Amino acid sequence: MPPRASAATLLPFTEDNPRFPQFWPLTANEGAGPNARLRMRPWLTYARWSGNIDQAARVADKLVDNAVKHGKPLPGDIVTLRVFGLPETNELAIEAEDALPEFPEFEKVANQSGEPQGVPKGLWWVAHYHGRLTWDVTKDDGGLIIGKRVQAVLPATWDGDV
Incomplete structure (x- = not known):
């Protein structure tokens, strides 16, 4: 099965009954992505998620790393x-949040084929893992825009050779 393009839609942030929810604030520095990867592996193993844990950990690393490199730290x-x-x-939802409410060139980033074009990055x-990438702004209780949340949703199972 060839890779499919990610969906480029605004994400619905609400999930009524999420399974094994977890939240981590991470220091916004060059170690944030690897820290995210290290936290994901044991958590998903403990939660007995049926998908590819290494792939999910890599995606968490990339989402958090992008939030640090291209976003703005939260307070x-x-x-x-x-x-x-x-x-x-x-499916597994992985979200990274930062304080920059824009996502320049999101359509270009989200609608990739999953086929390598040079060295894979970001x-x-x-x-590549047949996930969907979405984003939306985040607001405070008064409705003021305070940042963005980027979400990747990964399938629980996939029979590909990745």
């Missing part, structure tokens, strides 16, 4: 990582 000099399982499909991995 406290952090970015956040949130992960949860979707109860109906057992959010290309989401498409």
Whole structure:
């Protein structure tokens, strides 16, 4: 089965009954991505998620790394990582949040084929693992835009050779 392009839509942030939800504030520095990867592996193993844990850890690393490199830290000099399982499909939602409400060239990033074009990097991995990439602004309780959340949704199982 050839890789498919990621969907480029605004994400619905609400999930009524998420499975194994977890949230981590991560210091916004060059170690944030690897830190996200290290946190994901044991959590998903503990949660008994049926998907590819190494792929999910890599995607978490890339989402968080992009939030640090291309976003803006949240108060406290952090970015956040949130992960949860979707109860109906057992897909995995991985979210990174930062304080920059824009995502320049999102359509270009999200609609990749998943086929290597040179050295693979960044959010290309989401498409390569047959995931969907979405984003939306985040707002405070008063409705003021305070940043963005980028979400990758990965399938629980895939029979590909990745």
